[in-house]
Amino acid sequence: MAAAIGKVTSKGLSETIGEELVSLIANGVLKPGQRLNEVHLAESFGVSRGPLREAARELEGQGLVISRPRQGFYVADFTPRQIVDLYEVKGWIDQAIIHDVMTYLDRATCREILADIDSIVTTDKVSFANSLFAFRQRFVARLHNRILAAQALSMYRQFHIVTALIDVSDSEDRIARIVQTLRDFWQALAEGNSAHAWQVMQDDAAFWRKNVAPHFETNPTDITQK
Numbered sequence: 001m002a003a004a005i006g007k008v009t010s011k012g013l014s015e016t017i018g019e020e021l022v023s024l025i026a027n028g029v030l031k032p033g034q035r036l037n038e039v040h041l042a043e044s045f046g047v048s049r050g051p052l053r054e055a056a057r058e059l060e061g062q063g064l065v066i067s068r069p070r071q072g073f074y075v076a077d078f079t080p081r082q083i084v085d086l087y088e089v090k091g092w093i094d095q096a097i098i099h100d101v102m103t104y105l106d107r108a109t110c111r112e113i114l115a116d117i118d119s120i121v122t123t124d125k126v127s128f129a130n131s132l133f134a135f136r137q138r139f140v141a142r143l144h145n146r147i148l149a150a151q152a153l154s155m156y157r158q159f160h161i162v163t164a165l166i167d168v169s170d171s172e173d174r175i176a177r178i179v180q181t182l183r184d185f186w187q188a189l190a191e192g193n194s195a196h197a198w199q200v201m202q203d204d205a206a207f208w209r210k211n212v213a214p215h216f217e218t219n220p221t222d223i224t225q226k
Contacts, residue, residue, distance in 0.1 A: 017055035026164040032077040062154045078216045087209045094201040104144035110190035113139045125171050129164035166215050
């Protein structure tokens with residue numbers, strides 16, 4: 001695992017460590033349910049255990065890590081219930097993003113974000129997950145409401161991991177669908193059509209709630225209770 005971890009030297013230490021941990025989870029270096037070895041990770045990052053624990057606590061608040069008394073931190077293991085809940089939250093945040101964009105961003109900025117979709121790497125599942133998250137980070141940085149931006153980024157971190165973890169045979173089709181949805185969404189916003197942008201997100205969420213959750217299924221009754 002040491003070869004996959006780089007020294008942390010930038011400012012915002014706990015935030016930077018948190019991003020590194022998210023990347024390690026999404027890339028499969030840290031597995032769902034795996035305990036975080038604080039000593040090894042701190043040494044690998046070149047930091048003390050204090051900032052590492054702070055980062056882990058922040059990720060715990062985002063649902064990516066869980067803590068167990070006297071045992072430490074563990075990578076969260078997604079369930080169908082969590083996937084369904086995640087898409088429900090996404091619906092709320094999508095509405096807020098549409099409102100923020102239509103209120104504060106001009107159409108030229110929307111077109112710039114639309115063009116930025118071309119930068120998303122689609123060659124393989126892990127590269128796509130990392131590149132998609134980077135795209136989302138860039139457009140979230142343009143949002144006017146910074147509380148909304150923080151909540152959106154927290155949600156996208158979870159989708160980052162879900163996108164990388166899901167094991168399917170039709171990954172190319174899935175990637176193409178996600179990219180096309182992004183194009184349709186930002187094209188609608190660039191045209192000032194908020195109603196169509198919202199419909200795109202509703203249709204997309206309905207599809208993925210049915211499609212993704214079963215791949216994380218541990219208890220078939222979990223997803224039928226909503």
